Amino acid sequence: MANSTVKLDENITKWTLDFSSKTKAEKSAELSSPPGYFPSIGNNQIETIREADSARLIIKKSWDLALGPIKQVPMNMFLVYMAGNSISIFPIMMIGMIIIRSVKALFTIQQAFKMIEGKHAASQKIVYFIGNIVNVGVALYKCQSLGLLPTHASDWLAFAEPQIRVEYSGGGLSYL
Amino acid sequence: MFVCNCKNVFSLYEDQIGKFDWKKNLIGTVKYSLFAKDVNQQTVIFAATEENVVACLCYKSGNILWRKILEKGNLGRINALHLYNKIIFAVSGTDVILIRGWDIKYGYLISQWSFQLHPNEVFQKILWFCSADKLYKLFFLPEQSPELETFKISNGEKLSQKNIFSLEPVYTIDRCAVNNGILLCLNEVGFATMNFTNENFIFHHVNFNYTIDKQYFVNAHTNTKIAVFTIYDGIEKFSVCIDKNLEFYKSNAISEIGDVNIITLSSGIHVTITVMPISQNILELKGLEQHNERTLFLRRFVLKFPVGQVTISAIDCVEKVADQIICSILVTTTDGSVILLKSTGELKWMREEALANVVTGEIIELPMSDTEAEMQTEFDAKESDVMKMFIRRISSHIFQLQKLFLGILGMLEKSFSTDLDNGSKLVRDYFNLHKIILVITKQLKVYAIDNVSKDILWSYLIKYDFEPFPASSTNEIVRIPLFIQRTYRHYPHPMQCTILVKDKRTKNGVIISFDPVTGKFESELKLDFKIKQAMLLPKQTINDYLQGIMILKEDNSIYVYPEYAKTVMLDITPNLYVHVAEADICQVNGYMFNYKVNNTVLIPAWNMKCTGKIIKVCGKNPIEKVHSQGRVLSDRSVLYKYLNPNLIVVVSQSFNPEDQKSMLTLYFVDSVTGVIVNGDVRYKASDPVHLIHSENWVVLIYYNDKARRTEVVTYELYEGKTQKNSTETKSLRPIVDSRVYVLPTSYVEAARETITEKGITSKHVLVALSVGNIVELPWVILDPRRPFSSTNEIKEEGVLPYIPEIPIPTETIINYNQTLNRVRGILTSPTGLESTSFVFVYGLDLFYTRTAPSKTFDLLKEDFDYVLIIVVLVLLIMLTFISKHLAYRRALRQAWR
Structure with missing residues (x-):
């Protein structure tokens, strides 16, 4: 309808507006578009932008996901640093959380990878994996500095088997 | 700080006293004893012992009313015990003589004085004798006349100067004894007596028609109104009583294992009292009137524990009516027991004083109950055949069922009869907290003591002709090697313990084995060689799970007990070593074994010499x-x-x-x-x-x-x-x-x-x-x-x-x-x-x-707090159910809205 109105006035001028003549049919019809507005043109432009962006967006979003664990590393490190080297409930809980979160993420890595698409998928997967590993590493480092890792000989002492007696000897002071 | 805190927990709460622990007070082998009346006219018994203890025992129960522990060793050796004026005096010491007097009721010290013996008097035999308030010291120097000194017993005041009198050289101090102011000395043909209280010092010689062979022994009885001596001539024993006028009366002779004593009635009639062990557990007490050979009393006493040779230590007689006397006789035995007998036939009490001379011991685990043991054997089974194992399983179940039935029946029976069987109680409990303390004393008496109730479960007296090995260091008295050859684990084989002693006469070794739970002595093996050293073999025999004992003979050859354990020993000889330390020459010799089928020989492996004495x-x-x-x-x-x-x-x-x-x-x-x-x-x-x-x-x-x-x-x-x-132990320099x-x-x-x-x-x-x-x-x-x-x-x-x-x-x-x-x-x-x-x-x-x-x-x-825990748990469970129910009702109401 709007197009027909424009066509009618085309021969006069492009910018004139006729408010007077309006048939009943015209009145019931939709309002014409405001000048300078060409719905068709606008629609076409958005469509093209949307198509080009979606691929980039996927990559971006995937990167967000992939970099998530890495981004947590500084915060975790700060937390761990602030926790101090004494063994108490909060540091332990913190480390536990870091470990559990990262390990859980590593175990559900397949689901996370399903969400990662696009050209960069391979590198993103690697980054995601590395990020989680680094988080685990941070937690383990903290465990180590807390002395919770069985890395010393003393930690395995309880499992040391007693030595087997080979020779038997007896005697004492003479009874004579 | 931590250590301080930690220690507080070691202490005991007041209400825990005696809950996990017990104590048995002892006095030691009784040397002198006397009956006395305390301030309340109650009879008490005073005893002085080989352990240098002066004790006051209750007449009724034999409990210690009080005891004084004197110095250890020779310093506190008691030489005489005397009661005067409600004070009990003891003369003790060998170098410095201490005379102490204690209150008879409470045992506090009333008087004490001392004097130093002349250096050449020390280590000589001195006869001490007390009479009323006087203490007599009778001293013999070899080849010299005896000297007599008299002191006031309460303060040491010298009552008389040294009196020297002559005694014929045929008499020696070892054969003299003194009692109630009468000195008696033995020689080959008779004896000489003298009453020194009247200070005329004249000997009265009596020839006697008996032969004294090798051993002479004269013993004075304390606490008799008259002077009574027991003379032992190597074969027989008899008593002699001597009155103030040196008139003597001799009793019948009896065997050396018993003892005889004489009392005098107020009518002047002598009564001979004999105590004779019929067996290790039965004593016979006999009272015989002198003039008409009339038996006043004849009683038999069954003892709970075995005893050795007996000695009458003290007699207290009360004359009720004419010809009627009631005597209390305190009997001591060679194994250290103290027994109070009454002529009425009553065994008042028995104290096991050998326990004051424990030499060695072992805390032994009790055997498993039959059911448990059956289960154990089920899993111990050697055969691996399925069918056999199945049969074994079934049979063990049947056995358990049978046990259960018997148990129920037994419980029914028990409700009717109250007496508990001692043997059935001796099984291990869940935490193995019930054990037997097995101890062996110097007198070679073996005791098994229940660790919970402190009761003596059984006691066994090893034959008198055996003796323990000599001590090796100063804090031992003697040595008795004790080995546990088989533990409780090998049902149905009983446990087996073995001790090594030696023969008194030949000095050859003797092996004695017994079951520590029942006290059954199985074998007594006399060896024909002297034991130098012994060790328990580390491996058991295959058939009866017995750990053999390897005994090293004097000539460095070996003997294995039991004999069949030798095969086991041969298996381990390449890894078996033995060492013997010679204390006096300060040398330790190590030996290894040369494997030979019929003759294993010792090869010296090493030798270590030192200076001094190995302790x-x-x-x-x-x-x-x-x-x-x-x-x-x-x-x-x-x-x-x-x-x-x-x-x-x-x-x-x-x-x-x-x-x-x-x-x-x-x-x-x-x-x-x-x-x-x-x-x-x-x-x-x-x-x-x-x-x-x-x-x-x-x-x-x-x-x-x-x-x-x-x-x-x-x-x-x-x-x-x-x-x-990390797997085997090796010698290194640590x-x-x-x-x-x-x-x-x-x-x-x-x-x-x-x-x-x-x-x-x-x-x-x-x-x-x-x-x-x-x-x-x-x-x-x-x-x-x-x-x-x-x-x-x-x-x-x-x-x-x-x-x-x-x-x-x-x-x-x-x-x-x-x-x-x-x-x-x-x-x-x-x-x-x-x-x-x-x-x-x-x-x-x-x-x-x-x-x-x-x-x-x-x-x-x-x-x-078990109650609190249970209450809280029950409450929580109840609350859960209630809240569940309430929640359900609420949900239903919500649904209707």
Whole structure:
């Protein structure tokens, strides 16, 4: 309808507006578009932008996901640093959380990878994996500095088997 | 701070006194005794013993009313016991004579005086005699006339000068005795008597128509109105009573195992009293009137425990009406028992005083109940055939069912009859807290004591013609090797213990085996050689699970008991070694065995010589287990323990000419190779010496002569930061740490380490002090790694900084206020609870308790509130159900809306 109105006035001028003549049919019809507005043109432009962006967006979003664990590393490190080297409930809980979160993420890595698409998928997967590993590493480092890792000989002492007696000897002071 | 806190827990609550521990007070073998009336006219018995104890015993029960423990050894040896004016006097000592008087009712000291004997009087026989308020000292110098001195017994005032009178040289002091002012001396043809109270000193000779063969023995009876002597001529015994006018009356002669005594009635009639053991458990008491051979009484007494030869120690007779007397006779036996008999046929009481002379012992695990044992055999089964195993399983179930039935029947029966069968109770409990304490005394009497109820379960007297081996060090009396050949594990074979003694006459070895639970003595094997050394073989025989005993003969050949264990021994000979230490020549010889089918010979392997005299040879406890193989240092590395099971510690005592004092030399010897892995010398160190060797540490306790204090040296042996061989034990040169500590107390009487089943619990050192305390010293305090300066690293390791004095807080005294006198040894034993260790202390008193060195981590606290826990649990469960129900109702109401 709007197009027909424009066509009618085309021969006069492009910018004139006729408010007077309006048939009943015209009145019931939709309002014409405001000048300078060409719905068709606008629609076409958005469509093209949307198509080009979606691929980039996927990559971006995937990167967000992939970099998530890495981004947590500084915060975790700060937390761990602030926790101090004494063994108490909060540091332990913190480390536990870091470990559990990262390990859980590593175990559900397949689901996370399903969400990662696009050209960069391979590198993103690697980054995601590395990020989680680094988080685990941070937690383990903290465990180590807390002395919770069985890395010393003393930690395995309880499992040391007693030595087997080979020779038997007896005697004492003479009874004579 | 931590240590302080930790110690508070060791102490006992007041209401726990006597709950886990018991004490048996003893007096020792009775030497002199007398009946007396105390201030309330109650009869009491005073006794002076070989253990230098003066005791007042209750007439009715035989309990100790009071006792005074005099000095140890010769210093306090009691020479006479006398009652005068409600004071009981004892004359004691051999060099300095002490005369002390105690109140008879409460036992407090009333008078005391002393005098020094002339140097040439010391070690000579002196006859002491008391009469009323006088003390007579009768002294004989060899080849000289006897001298008599008289003192006032209450204050030592000299009543008369030395009286010298002549005695014919045919009489010697060894054959003289004095009683009630009458001196009697024996010779080959008769005896001479003299009444010295009237001071005319004239001997009256009596020829006697009997022959005195080899042995002469004359014994004066204390506490008789008349002078009575018992003469033993090597074959027979008879009594002689002598009155003031030296008229004598002789009783009938009896066999040496009994005893005879004479009493005089008010009518002047002599009554002969004889006590004769019919068997080991039955005594016969007979009273015979002199003039008409009329039997006044004839009684038989059945004793609970066996006794040896008897001696009448004291007699107290009351004449009711004419011809009617009631006598109380205190009988002592060679095995140390004290028995009070009444002529009415009543056995008043019996005291087992042999227990004051315990030489060795063992805490023995009880056998399993039949059901458990059956189960054990089911899993022990050797055959692997399926069918046989199935049959075994079924049969064991049937057996269990049968047991159950019998049990129910038994319970029914028990409800009718109240008496409990003693034998059926002796089974192990769940935590193995019920055990038997097996002790062997100097008199060769074996006792089994229940550790819970302190009752004597059984007692056995080994034949009189055997004797124990001589002592090797000063803190032993004699040595009796005791071996457990078979433990409770091998049902249906009974347990077997074996002791080694020797024949009195031939000195040849004797092997005696018995079952420690029932007290059944199975065999008594007389050997035809002398025993030099013995050891328990580490392997059992195949058929009857018996660990053989390898006995080293005098000529270095070997004998295996039982004979059939020899095959087992042959299997292990390449790895079997034996060592013998000769104390006097200070030499230790190590031997190995040359494997030969019919004749195994000893080959000398090594030899170690030292100077002085070997006083201790100490290996490790064979049942000990070490849980932790090393010690964690502050840098979290491990210092591995040196756990050579064949390591022995040899201590020799010698005289150091430089400082004129005794010194101790320690040798840590590997008894397989003879390598001395470490050594140490302690200067100015003298008796008493005690040595503990356990795990990887050694504790030596001695008295420092110069500083006049008791010192404790501790040694710890480590392999280093790496283990050279983690599977097998080998001899190496260890790293040794040592520290000396001062025990701020008087002498130490005995020392022992605690032991637990798995060795997880830390070890404590139990030290018996001469003041009567048993102190529990934690290893943290004795640790040789205690540093001189405290650093953070050391703090992290949990080692305290070095302080020479060992603190003795009262909480660490495990016998709290129950003083233990003259402790001679401590036995420790593991229990089924890893935290708990049994402690049995023997000496003059017996004491049993249990300790938990690392606190009772495997037990709920005594004050654990079961009620509260149950109430809370029940409440919680109820609340859950109620709230569930309420929630359901609420949900339903919501749904209707």
